[in-house]
Amino acid sequence: MSLEKSKNTGTGPSDDTTYAISAQDVHITYEDGTEAVQGLSLEVERGEFFGFLGPNGAGKTTTIKSLVTLLHPTQGAIQVEGFDTVEDPLAVRESVGYMAQETSIDRELTPRENLRLACELYGVSKSERADRIEKLLDLVDLQDVADERSEKFSGGMKKRLDAATVLVHRPPVVFLDEPTTGLDPEARRRLWDYFKRINEEGTTVFLTTQYLEEADHLCDRLSLIQDGQVVATGAPETLKSSVGGDLFEVTLADPSKSRTERAIRAVRKLDQFAEASFETTENGFTVRTERDSETTSEFFAALNGANITVTDFNIQSPTLDDVFLALTADESADVASGTVTESAPEVSL
Numbered sequence: 099m100s101l102e103k104s105k106n107t108g109t110g111p112s113d114d115t116t117y118a119i120s121a122q123d124v125h126i127t128y129e130d131g132t133e134a135v136q137g138l139s140l141e142v143e144r145g146e147f148f149g150f151l152g153p154n155g156a157g158k159t160t161t162i163k164s165l166v167t168l169l170h171p172t173q174g175a176i177q178v179e180g181f182d183t184v185e186d187p188l189a190v191r192e193s194v195g196y197m198a199q200e201t202s203i204d205r206e207l208t209p210r211e212n213l214r215l216a217c218e219l220y221g222v223s224k225s226e227r228a229d230r231i232e233k234l235l236d237l238v239d240l241q242d243v244a245d246e247r248s249e250k251f252s253g254g255m256k257k258r259l260d261a262a263t264v265l266v267h268r269p270p271v272v273f274l275d276e277p278t279t280g281l282d283p284e285a286r287r288r289l290w291d292y293f294k295r296i297n298e299e300g301t302t303v304f305l306t307t308q309y310l311e312e313a314d315h316l317c318d319r320l321s322l323i324q325d326g327q328v329v330a331t332g333a334p335e336t337l338k339s340s341v342g343g344d345l346f347e348v349t350l351a352d353p354s355k356s357r358t359e360r361a362i363r364a365v366r367k368l369d370q371f372a373e374a375s376f377e378t379t380e381n382g383f384t385v386r387t388e389r390d391s392e393t394t395s396e397f398f399a400a401l402n403g404a405n406i407t408v409t410d411f412n413i414q415s416p417t418l419d420d421v422f423l424a425l426t427a428d429e430s431a432d433v434a435s436g437t438v439t440e441s442a443p444e445v446s447l
């Protein structure tokens with residue numbers, strides 16, 4: 099195959115399209131000059147559950163809108179299922195389902211009517227409609243209320259119905275923009291099950307979220323985005339292990355400065371802690387390490403040998419929060435309230 103053919107020219111997907119989504123150096127600047135996306139590149143494989151994670155205003159919605167052709171990049175290029183979003187927007191739209199932040203269902207209509215309408219809008223053939231509607235109602239657990247008007251539905255039910263409507267044309271790629279924001283834990287779990295099911299059936303899922311737990315639970319890989327730039331990409335476990343292992347939190351019987359320093363000196367003599375970074379706390383100290391049973395027993399033996407009495411000990415596994423914090427240097431990063439402030443170079447893991 100010639101190079102020319104494998105590049106996307108707007109005439110359709112190349113035969114060797116590997117990626118469901120591919121973006122190269124995308125910049126998006128709004129008319130008022132806001133540079134919402136600044137040099138974003140990413141590749142999502144077919145069948146992947148990919149997360150796009152960042153605080154309020156990081157550029158998630160702007161990115162997702164450009165991926166589904168609602169916004170054009172100021173610079174750079176995007177292909178979805180091999181179709182260029184600028185050259186071939188119709189082909190892209192036929193390939194995707196897009197669940198926006200605001201539900202797009204008609205509250206005057208019942209779930210069955212909403213799905214029928216979506217089938218008409220997406221051009222699902224009449225012979226296929228009835229069967230597809232029933233399957234989707236089953237999938238999102240709305241059979242019981244299929245003929246009730248949706249205006250009185252809970253937030254979670256509306257979201258489930260919305261999620262079903264974006265699937266009527268069986269798109270290979272589904273974009274979910276913060277689909278569970280504002281839902282209670284039970285409603286969130288039900289949506290997660292549903293998203294997992296469609297992914298297991300082969301659909302590529304691109305999910306934006308502010309919830310670290312959500313990304314951790316669902317995603318094969320994810321990118322962390324901040325100020326319009328990807329700061330890290332990797333599998334959740336890989337990202338978490340990049341933080342440097344588990345956090346040991348040690349409470350000392352005597353947490354005075356001299357005893358704490360003595361304890362730290364004793365532990366630092368162990369090879370695996372020689373380079374570790376210790377922090378003193380009100381009650382003792384913390385240190386991060388790759389944990390195994392030998393490390394933990396040697397840790398306690400060292401403290402014992404130095405006559406240090408430990409009154410409490412906790413081990414915390416790293417979270418994606420820790421990854422965010424580590425990547426945003428010494429500035430505070432509060433993902434939920436969107437106050438990550440300092441940009442960091444991208445880390446590929």
Ligand SMILES: Nc1ncnc2c1ncn2[C@@H]1O[C@H](COP(=O)(O)OP(=O)(O)OP(=O)(O)O)[C@@H](O)[C@H]1O
Pocket residue numbers: 128129130132133134152153154155156157158159160161308
């Ligand atoms: N239509 C617009 N005109 C100008 N600036 C905009 C517009 N839409 C978004 N922005 C700005 O672009 C930046 C990125 O916004 P975007 O909505 O993409 O972030 P987000 O990560 O999706 O945030 P949220 O989690 O709050 O939805 C923000 O600074 C936002 O204020």
